[in-house]
Amino acid sequence: MPMPDQDLTHDTMSSRREAVRSPEPAPLKLHVPEPAVRPGGTPDFSNIRIPRAGQVDRPNVDVDAEAIRDLAFSVIRVLNRDGEAVGPWAGALSDSELLEGLRHMMTLRAFDARMQMAQRQGKTSFYMQHMGEEAVSCAFRKALAPGDMNFPTYRQAGLLIAGGYSLVEMACQIYSNTHDPLKGRQLPVMYSSREHGFFSISGNLATQYIQAVGWAMASAIKNDTKIAIAWIGDGATAESDFHAALVFASTYRAPVVLNIVNNQWAISTFQGIARGGSGTFAARGLGFGIPALRVDGNDYLAVHAVAKWACERARRNLGPTLIEHVTYRVGAHSTSDDPAGYRPKTESEAWPLGDPVIRLKNHLIVRGAWSEERHKQAEAEILDTVISAQKEAESYGTLHSEQRPSARDMFEGVFAEMPPHLRRQRQEAGV
C-alpha cells in the first residue's frame, strides 16, 4: 500500500510515538500545520516524493477507482531530465501540436508580463499571473472537444489562449474599457466566453466546482456529447462547494473532470492547511469512489495525456475523474501581495519540477523540432504580437481613462428585462 508522501514527516511520526508512550494521555493541544520553511530559511521540498518520469502505469479508462488507489499518491510524469518523453503516458502529440503548445505557454507568459506591468503603470486595478503554471491550462485545453465547458478559477487563462480567444479582448476586459466584453462589470481577469468554452469566473472561490457538475448532469440529461471541466485551487478545496461537487459527481456519475491545481500556496497559506491529514488532495476523491490521479503539472505532455484519459472517461459515460496537478506558483498570488512575506525568496528556484516552458522547449530540441535560436526568435515574435494586442486594447481605453463603459451600462443586464424600480434608479442617476 503506498504511503501518503507529504505529511508523514519525521516530526509527525515521532510525535505519534510520544503520544502513546506515557501511561496517561498528555493534556490536549491544538495542532496547526506549518510549512517546512519560512522566509529566511533554506527552501526544502524534500518531503515531496517525486517518482522518475515514465514509472506510473496507464490503466484502461474503465478501471475501477479502487484498483488505482496508488495513482492518488504518486505523480504521473512523461518528460525526464534529459528532455525525453518516456513511459506509458508519453502520448502521441505531433511536433506541430507540441510547437503550438509551446507557443501558447510562451504567449501566456508574455501576456502576463505585459499586464502585470500595465497594472503597475496604473492602467488597471489588479492582475493575476500564471508564472510556473502555464502547462496546466494550456495542455488541458488541447484535450477538449468543441462544446465542452470549463468552469475555471482565475489562473487558467491558458484555456482561453490555447482555445484561440483574442488577446485584445482579454486585455480590454482587464482594462475595463469601451471594448470590454463584460462592460466593466467584472474585476480584471474574471473573463467569460461561452463561445470558447469558458464559464464566467465568479471570484467567490469554489462556487464553480458544483456548477460544473450540474452542467455535466444537464448534458447527460439531454443525452448530449459535451463534458464539463471543473477547476479549483488547493486552498479552495476546503470550501463546502468542493465536497458537494464530489458527492453529486459521484452519485450521478456526471461527465465531468474535476481538476485541482495544487500550486502549493493559497495567498500566504501553504497547502497543508487545506489538505490537513490527508496524504494528497487527489486522495480526497477515493472516499467518493472517484478515480483520482496526480500529475506533474509542469510537464505539458503529462498534463495533456492525463486530460485525454479523464475526458475519455467522461465522454464514455464512465463518470468523473479527479486530477491533482502538482505545480508551483512562482509569482505572487496577485498584484496585491508580496510572497517575500511568507516564503523564502528563492523557493521557486528549488521547486523540483522545473519550469514548464523550458521543459517543453528542451523536449522539442531533443526531438529535433526546435532550437535555442528558433526559441529566441519565437519569443521576440510572440512579444510583438502581445504588444500589438495590448496597444490595440489601449486605444479603446484603460481603467482610469475617459474611455470606459457608461454608467448606463451599469443598470443593464441585472435582469433580462429592466424592472420598474431599476428604471427609476437609472433615471435618478441621470444616465
Place this chain on the structure above:
Amino acid sequence: MTRRTMIEAIRDAMDVMMSRDDDVVVFGEDVGYFGGVFRATQGLQAKYGTSRCFDTPISELGIVGVAVGMAAYGLKPCVEIQFADYMYPAYDQIVSEAARLRYRSNGQFTCPLVVRMPTGGGIFGGQTHSQSPEALFTHVCGIKTVVPSNPRDAKGLLISAIEDPDPVIFLEPKRLYNGPFDGHHDRPVTPWSKHDLGEVDDGHFAIPLGSAAIRRQGKAVTILAYGTMVHVAETAAAETDIDAEIIDLRTLLPLDLDTIEASVKKTGRCVIVHEATLTSGFGAELCALVQTRCFYHLEAPIVRVAGWDTPYPHAQEWDYFPGPARIGRALIETLEA
C-alpha cells in the same frame, strides 16, 4: 377549472411545464420517488422519468449549485429546498452566483432557475421549520421573489416563474397548503375546496410576476400583506368591522408599487403585515416606499405588524404569530391616530 389545494396547484404547475418543455427538470431532497415531504412532486418521477425528477443528496448548496450549472447549460431547473429554513447553505449560490450570472457575463450565461421553498410557521415547526426569509432575497440584486397566498395564484405564478429568464425564489406559505388559514389556530381551517381561489384553471395559465391583487376593496385603511397574512388580515378586518382595503402583493420583487400607491392615496392610512421578524423586514422597505410616494396623503403614521424579533419559538408559537387580534389593534390605532 378544477378545485385544488395549494399543493395540488403547485404540482399541477410543474406537471404542465414539464409536459410542455423537456428542459424543465425537478429535483431536491425526497422529491423523486416519494414525491416530496409535502407531496408537491408526487407522481412527477413516474410520469417524466428519473432523469427529469429525482432525489438529491442532503446538500442545499449542492442542489442550487448544480441547478445553476444546469441553467447555464440551457435547462430550466425547478428545485425544492425542503424548508426555507434550510436554504442558508445554498445562499452563496443564490446571491453570488444565480443572481449575478447574467450581469457578470454580460448575458453570455443566464440562470433561468426556480427555487421553491415552504416558508412561514403555524405548524409547530419550531425555529427550523417556520422562518420567513423573504427579506434576505429581496435585498439581493438579480433575483425575483414571489409569495403566493392561494392555489390559483400559486399555479399561475409558478408557471410564470418557471418561464422567467431569470432566477426566481418561490416561497410557499406552508400553513396555506391545505386551506386559507384565518389566524385562529384553535378553529378548523376551511378547505380550499370551499374557497373561490381554490378554483384553478386547468392547463397552461400564467399570472405575470410583479402584479399585486386587491383581495378586499375598502376606503378606511390599506393593508399590505402577502402569503398567509393576507387571510389573517381579512379576518382582522372582518372582526373589527373596519373597511380595509387588502392588497395581496404576490410578488415582492418586482413590486407592484402603482397598485400600492393608488390604494394608500385613496385611504390615507397604511398597515403593513408580515410574519417575518420586524427589524429590516420587507415591511421596512414597504414603509419607506409608501411614505416617499404618499406622504402628503397620509393621515396617520404607517404601522407595521410583524413577527417579534426572536427566533421562531415552539411552545409560544401563537404568542409570536401576528394574529387577527394584533392586526385588529393596529387597524384601530391607525384609524384613531
